[in-house]
Amino acid sequence: MTIYMKNVTFKVASKDYAAQLSSVTLTPNTTTATWNGFNGAVQKNQSPADWQADITFGQDWSDDGLSAFLYDNEGDEVEIQFTVAGGPTFTAQATLAAPSAGGAVNAFAESTASLPIDGKPVRSAA
Numbered sequence: 001m002t003i004y005m006k007n008v009t010f011k012v013a014s015k016d017y018a019a020q021l022s023s024v025t026l027t028p029n030t031t032t033a034t035w036n037g038f039n040g041a042v043q044k045n046q047s048p049a050d051w052q053a054d055i056t057f058g059q060d061w062s063d064d065g066l067s068a069f070l071y072d073n074e075g076d077e078v079e080i081q082f083t084v085a086g087g088p089t090f091t092a093q094a095t096l097a098a099p100s101a102g103g104a105v106n107a108f109a110e111s112t113a114s115l116p117i118d119g120k121p122v123r124s125a126a
Contacts, residue, residue, distance in 0.1 A: 007085035010055070012096075013078040017066040022110070023056035024082055026090055026121055051117035053080055053094055059101065059109040067099050070113060074098040077118065092121040 010018045028049035035043045059067045073096045083089040095118070099111035 001086070003084045003087040005084060009081065009083045011079075011081040012066070012069065012094075015069075017057070017069075020060055020066045021055055021057045023054075025054045026082065026092075026117070027052050027054050027114075049120065051092065051120055053082070053092070053115040053117060054112070055115070056110060056112045057099075059099070059103070059111050061101075067101070067111060070096050071098050071101075080115065080117075082121075086126060088126050089124040090121040091124070093118040 008018050008021075008024065009016050010021055010024050028051055030046055030049045032044055032046045037043075057066050059065070061068050061071075076096050077093055078096060079091065080094045081089060081091045094115040097113045097115055099113045101109075101111070103109035
C-alpha cells in the first residue's frame, strides 16, 4: 500500500520537529561509471549510494525551533529518525547543516536543508 505523507515524525537528536516541516525526503545519490569499447563492448560500475535527508521547513528561530537548532549545531553529527504512519521507520546518523534565513515579502519564511547521512539509513518495518 502506498503511504500517504500526513502523519509523520521527524526526530533530530530525539526531538520531534515534524510540525515545523512540510517535506522530508531521504535521497540516495549514486554515480555510474561507463566504459565503452570497440564492437559495442560496454562495462558499467555503480558506486554505493551516498544518502542525504532533504528537508523543507518553516523558519522558527525560537529556542524550540528547528532553524535555530540547525544554525547553532551546524557540523554536529546526530541521530535522525523519520517515520510515516503506516510505513517504516528510517534511522540514520546525519551531519547538521545551517538553514537559510529570510524570504519573500508577504509570505511565510521557509528554508531547505540537505543533511548528509553517514552510510545508508536503517529501515525498520512498519
